[in-house]
Amino acid sequence: MTDSNYIKIFTGELMEVQKIILELEKQDIIPVVKEQTDSGLLPIFGMSNSLLKQIYVHKDEHEKATLILKNLNLELP
Structure with a gap:
């Protein structure tokens, strides 16, 4: 999501991401969730990083959103 109006605020596993999404939505923030994959490494190592998700929010x-993450005691990127 380069050159867009969205900023990445978190990368983590599904359980953490779901918790963050719930908290963001309580504050009327609609996040964009992107799956982080290393599909180019799949044939070499037989595994991918598809368990990791990235959360983006609008720059406004x-x-x-970062205050919400801080309240959840989560690290920012």
Whole structure:
């Protein structure tokens, strides 16, 4: 999501991502979730990083979203 109006605020496993999404939506922030994959490494190593998800928020909501992450005691990227 380069050159867009969205900023990545978190990368992590599905359980953490779901928790963050719930908290963001409580504050009327609609996040964009992207699956992080290393599909180019799949044939070599037989596995991928598909368990990791990335959360993006609109730049206008970035400050509010980072406060929510801090309240959840989560690290920012």
